[in-house]
Amino acid sequence: MSTDPMTLDAAEKAGVPVVDYERIWLEPKCADDNPKYDEGRTWCQHDVYETCPDCGTKATEYVRADLHVSALSELDTAMAEIERLQEALEPSGDTKAAYMGEFSVRLPDVDEDGNEYTRSINVPWTTIKEIMAAIRARAALTPKGE
């Protein structure tokens, strides 16, 4: 596969099949104004362009629209998942209702007749909130509005 930059017109004239590349790079903008590039601004399916030594302009990268839309959709899905995880780790009426009574500690004890038994103590909401805060801190999540 050629890595030489080529205009679309030149590609068509040369009989090079025009395919829908996933991404292309446009030569730095100043190439249009530079007399040393008589063919004008070119593009390539590979990032072959150097940063312009005169003005520091870099090639412009374009991503095919369907791939961009797909990436945005994946981002939306990931953002929704993050939102659900944040909600699950924030103390609220909903999370209190979901977690209270779900966790307990079993301790050996002796009843009034001297019989040993195992007592079950619910983990208090305060402790559950401390655990949620530790998880948020580990994940570096910031509660909304903070």
Ligand SMILES: [Zn+2]
């Ligand atoms: Zn330049």
